[in-house]
Amino acid sequence: MAPPAQAHRSPSPSQPSGKGEVSDLKSQLRQLAGSRAPGIDDSKRELFKKVISYMTIGIDVSAVFGEMVMCSATSDIVLKKMCYLYVGNYAKVNPDLALLTINFLQRDCKDEDPMIRGLALRSLCSLRVANLVEYLVGPLGLGLKDNNSYVRTVAVIGVLKLYHISAPTCIDADFPPTLKHLMLNDPDPQVVANCLSALQEIWSLEASTSEEASREREALISKPVIYYLLNRIKEFSEWAQCLVLELVAKYVPLDSNEIFDIMNLLEDRLQHANGAVVLSTIKVFLHLTLSMTDVHQQVYERIKAPLLTLVSSGSPEQSYAVLSHLHILVMRAPFIFASDYKHFYCQYNEPSYVKKLKLEMLTAVANESNTYEIVTELCEYAANVDIPIARESIRAVGKIALQQYDVNAIVDRLLQFLEMEKDYVTAEALVLVKDLLRKYPQWSHDCIAVVGSISSQNVQEPKAKAALIWMLGEYSQDMQDAPYILESLTENWEEEPSAEVRLHLLTAVMKCFFKRPPETQKVLGAALAAGLADFHQDVHDRALFYYRLLQYNVSVAERVVNPPKQAVSVFADTQSSEIKDRIFDEFNSLSVVYQKPSYMFTDKDYRGPFEFSDELGNLSIAAESADNVVPAQGVEANDKDLLLSTSEKEEIRGATFNVSGYSAPLYDSSAASVQSELAIISSTSAGSAPSSSLAIDDLLGLGLSAAPAPEPASVPPSLKLNSKAILDPGTFQQKWRQLPISLSQEFSLSPEGVAALTTPQALLWHMQGHSIHCIASGGHSPNFKFFFFAQKAEESSNFLVECIINTSSAKAQVKIKADDQSTSQAFSDVFQSALSKFSV
């Protein structure tokens, strides 16, 4: 093909120029539109190409819309394609003009050539102009019945597009049942796959408003459908296989035979060339075997090799995505990968984000047998040109040391680092030596000898300096010149920029004073004076505190500042195990790459496989989101639907989610910042939740004071509930999954209560008055479902309640789970009495 004339080589897309060219094009197109001269298609094609090029580089060529449509009466398929492309791009902003194109697109939908039929139908559905939907129904209906599979494939996706433009039109035309029929009967696998993805979306979105749709959605993960799809799995394209496998991962088999059948059937998918298929298969395997510990282990063994192959083949981008998943598995079951530690050795050329993951995995898999080699390898990196990685690897050595394998050799290595005379190596090593000493005080002699030889002038980083000062204070009796080093540091008080270091210096001088008073007294005075004059509030306060403490009684001061210490046995983990579980549940999703569960980074509007909430206005997407979030078990998925739907309704939680939503872009920051973000999130929820409950109380005019004590009458003295109990949905789900049901009962509702229960909210407010808080609710008359929680007043022991109320039979099915099983009967009484008081 000849290149189109390129007057626009200058790459700036925002240039305002092009006005002249556009009007030029317009007149040329006009000339060609009516012409029937031979060879006219070729000149049209050149012009169209020009238009497309302009469009692509960002020049607005919507002005020639009319002319383009006029020119589109042609039999040339390339011209048609270009025209479809153009129309698809501008129809949305020119709905009136789009009407012009309907005619020729509809005609093309009846063309003899299936390719043209398909293309026209696709373009027709891609116009996405709301007032044109009436023209879509006919062609789509025909398309679904077309005898060519290509056209059917396009039509199925067309139905989905129609649904997103106008859901009622799509439902009224009865398209979903047609799709279901196609899905279960069409010979073409691509049609089946498209039906599946379309139906998943449509029914999930409908499920919030229609009982039937939610039943249909459940039916998708029923045994017949799953088996039907699994039996055809080899016919599907690789992408369709991913889709089917995602669905299978949600399926809950009845017994272990079924599990083994599915796994046997899918085993060869682990050797598929497409990494996405392999990962989806792995997800299915992991989810199926969650409850079978032995088999779960075997699955790990089985998937190890394919994962490692995926990492070593393919592009760096692919191997990174696989590596992130491997990372989560290694972190969960490090011992299984212990013999494969060499796969996590860093190669020189790898980008540092890959190296970082590998270092974490190396740290995790270290055990008695491989520690020596891993530490040797890590020491190689310490001399690496890449400084952040060098730092990470020293930290990794330290972490391994803290895991207690072969500490002896490692301490030697660490001390060697101190002799390397690289400032950042020294800094990192100092921090580690400090941590080591906190855990293994018995090493103090060897370490102190080396640390003592480090000149404090060579240590600049605050963390390292603080560590050094801590050691000087802690071991001042063993370090000959500790008081004098501290003295010189105190003399430079003014030059020390870090408040952390100054705080440590104060404490160290104090400790030193208790151990070697005569040598330190002078320094102590200077340090306290400097501290009192410090502009930093904390430093000032601590200096003042020490001063007064000494004034009061020196021996008391010693007991406060320098008590005998217990060796630390375990350092706190940066990520809670709960979050790790959440991420694991979301295997094969972005969560794994970000190392955060999706609720922490996805905007709540966008969870679930579709978005467009702004276009569709009142849609509640929450119902679907749960499916994607934790497809652990069918029943639970239901529960979670509810969970998330209330959390959406409640403004407060929305706010919390937003906070977390913003945290995603900060991903590349260190684990520490993750932690701090977590802190922010929890503090906001902690801060806002009680105030909201108060607000609600006030709204109801219950006359409760700012700190409402639970009504004494309603609560038996045996069990007091915390009126301001806080539990975030994630924890609730976690607990709900973990705890056994301690009580399952059926209560009757008073007729007044039934009358009052027109919306779920009514009961929520009532129960809140009894210190039983709702975390999620849903349903319509006559069936309501609630999840409540309550906390004991004096301790943080939780009660979780699932309550299903049927107003027509005036019965409430209640399931109670409790942290403390012994009190669940007492709580059940409280719950029942609260429920029985519910009325208008």
Add this chain to the structure above:
Amino acid sequence: MLQCIFLLADNGAVILEKQLTGHRVDRSICDWFWDHVISQGDSFKSMPVIASPTHYIFQIVRAGITFLACTQVEMPPLMGIEFLCRVADILSDYLGELNEDLIKDNFVIVYELLDEMIDNGFPLTTEPNILREMIAPPNIVSKMLSVVTGNSSNVSDILPGATASCVPWRPTDVKYANNEVYVDLVEEMDAIINSTKQFSLLHARFRDGVLVKCEIYGEVQVNCLLSGLPDLTLSFANPSILHDVRFHPCVRFRPWESHQILSFVPPDGQFKLMSYRVKKLKSTPIYVKPQLTSDAGTCRISVMVGIRNDPGKTIDSIILQFQLPPCILSADLTSNHGTVNVLSNKICTWSIGRIPKDKAPSLSGTMVLETGLETLRVFPTFQVEFRIMGVALSGLQIDKLDLQNVPNRLYKGFRAVTRAGEYEVRS
């Protein structure tokens, strides 16, 4: 579900945008992305999956072109990345290579391809054979044809038969005058070799390194030019050495499971039949022995290269590359064989080519350290490249290739090659 695909030039400008759903993604996301990339420093080392304030971005870089896809919903990350890789592969296959001008010259083809590859954000057909039947590549032949016949459409007007066939990867009516099939074993050796560190200068002599890790990643590549619907069976003499394997979808699983035989109906033309890994190799074909001794602000470097285990075929294209540590001010390096180049960014390349019979190639020289630095504390890593034609170093051997449903006269060819993959020697 992807919402939009952008192609960016190496200066960050948008070459092409393809909206996939009704939810239009604004181009400004590309500006955000490019700022992000620049803030990361090295533009080709930023993460493949990024969260922007509004979208999640998948990106891969091929030949200076950034392929960018955006989504706002949770989806399997590998699906996004794999798909972009396929797009890149297909485009470079269609256009011959990838560059900005080629894409701009062939906008229409690129749009047509994307149209068939993904619909409403979900990948459809990425099988090159099917695509090639739907959209003709813009090659010289079809250009000639259009001049001669006057039919200038680059789209076949019939739908590809393969879409409906039970072997979707193979066109139905393939015909060749000469029937040929070539099987290539292409292997890459990944190795890490540590030198035994010498802290004492007294023992300054060459030492052999320690093989920390040595692994082969291999592919069986087949170029199949056969008429009709052939059925092939390929077996290895020693399949037990394979540690893990991945197959093209055409390979039947059961025969492999029971007898380690590859049975398949091949796609037409060049394809990757299988990839495999062979673990824990015991030795490498060549040795690289670096030695660095530093004293009083200067560092003596000497590197020797030679054959350790003669693979029986010539080892050629040997290149040694290493980054001089940043603390080195200047370097004066010479070699007794091949050429040495030091670039301004302190990357040193020593092209050796073949190892001569009469002498062992060696590189030696002195480097001046930064003032104030007595001894070198950061040591370079040597990345080694080589190529050995005719040998698969893993030891994998093809036993035989049987064909059914094929014409009697045909040619079978077998080749093997081993290259260095990530082969590094630490000093």
